[in-house]
Amino acid sequence: MKLLNISALSSNSGKTVTTSIILRLFRKSGYDITGFKGGGDFIDSQLLSIASESPKRNIDLFLMGEKGVNRRIAISKEEYGIVEGMMGYFDGIGITKKTSTYEIAKFLDINTILVYNPKGEMYSIIPKLRGFIEESKGRIKGIIFSKIKPQIYQMLKTMVEENLSIKVLGFLENYDDLVLPSEKLGLSIDSEKFTSSLDKILDRARETLDLDSIANLFVERNIINDLKDFDYRAKMGIVYDESMNFLYAENKFLFEKYFDVHYISPLRDKSIGDVEFLYIAGGYPEKYLEQLSLNKSLLKEIKDFSERGGLIYSENPIYLSKAMDFFPLVSIFDFETTMTERLQNFGLYYLKPIEDGEIFKEGMKIPVHEFHYSKETKDIEKYFILEKASNGKTRMASYRYKNTYLLYQHINFIGNLELLENIVNFLKEREKCI
DSSP: OOOEEEESSTTTTTTTHHHHHHHHHHHTTTEEEEEEEEEOOOHHHHHHHHHHSSSSOOOOOHHHHHHHHHHHTTTOOOOOEEEOOSSSTOOEEEEEEOOOOOHOOOOOOHHHEEEOOSOOOOHHHHHHHHHHHHHHOOOEEEEEEEEEEEHHHHHHHHHHHHHOOOOOEEEEEEOTOOOOOGGGTOOOOHHEEEEEEEEHTTTHHHHHEEEEEEEHOOOOOOOOOOOOOSOOOOEEEOOOOOOBOOOOHHHHHHHHSSSSSEEEEEOOOOOOOOOOOOEESSGGGGGGHHHHHOHHHHHHHHHHHHHOOOOOEEHHHHHSEEEEEEOOOOSSSOOOEOOSOOOOEEEEEEEEESSSSSSSTOOOOOEEEEEEEEESSSSSOOOOOEEEEOOOOOEEEEEEETTTEESEEEGGGOHHHHHHHHHHHHHHHHHHOO
């Protein structure tokens, strides 16, 4: 696969819009191309997926590790890929650049284009860009100006190219009519509206971007797929639909590779069917509480499956709680949940079980991502220690009941195959005893 990185000096610089437009332009020009979102973000990866007409994908050195990043690239079938960075180019864990977009580009040994939004600046951009270029050890190969008017572009281009040994590859205007979801809307993305609004600006963007020079910055990377096979294939149900659609594409790929999967809509399906293992995706169940609550048959089946010792792995505390806003839910765990205006927990952590279980083993240290506005209304015993990656501070978090594991945190299995192997081995041994 031929790869290229697009990053920026900071968040809110126009990275996602720029990457989406470039992906769309290349796709429309006949390139077999896909987009990878750096970090654990679910929303931007969906936008890149729509723009490139390819499955959504993530790349993250923290959540996946180096082996997981290589696997992510290796299992992708497209000829070209663009990695959109997260935050600023050098922003990593805490106050370091560890696992930053720069570290991803360095590990993959690929070139970077910086998206820059000059806000009331002229020559001041020169020392800023010079610092980034020098710190990147020459990895930054081009600049694209974002959210600027055509009349000032040529001045900025001339100034940069006269003062820095780097090429300016074009600009994009401030496209206010581009339909983007707000953070609170999450994955409720109207793909037709987004695609339609994106296509309307492509002709103008094709004139203002130097696509030929951008194409020349892709670097070929041949990476071997080291995914192994397992000797048991269990029946797996994935609880997933528009109400619960936080599912990393990497996890979806692995589940379908290693299990006989069928998908269960918590809004419409009445039964979990004949399954050995249930995975319940995170998402925005709070937007569908009445419909979820009215599906009493499915709620009861999931509860009964848990009581029988069925294996459940869930990243959806709301759905497995007793209730939210007086709407009864699965009720495996003895607390209700409520939504708050403020973000409750956000960031990168290591998840460590306090004791051996069927799939989580004592001594494990699993990298996870946490981001949620909901919280429990009652404090019950927790099963994991959560260690903040940036400072080592710990707290108790998430739950276990029998063989049901409930996490507020998101795990990308492509860098944590040991956990997936534990699941397969547990189900294999259980089948032998039946």
